[in-house]
Amino acid sequence: MPFTCSDICKIILAIILPPLGVLxxxxxxxxxxxxxxxxxxxxxxxxxxxxxxxxKY
Structure with a gap:
């Protein structure tokens, strides 16, 4: 399944502040x-x- 731009933004958020990526x-x-x-x-x-x-999601 390819990554979209929103997935990349979520990954960056998860690295900087993990709860924001999950949110x-x-x-x-x-x-x-x-x-x-x-x-x-x-x-x-x-x-x-x-x-x-x-x-996972």
């Missing part, structure tokens, strides 16, 4: 809360989770 992909929900918790616990796990959410 742009899935909206406000459980995935956003999980990502916020992971970002607070460690920045790298938040990035990994955000990229996983973006690539």
């Amino acid at each position: 742009a992909e899935k909206g406000c929900g459980v995935d956003l809360l999980i990502n916020i918790a992971l970002t607070i616990l460690g920045f790298i796990p938040g990035i990994i989770h955000a990229l996983y959410i973006i690539f």
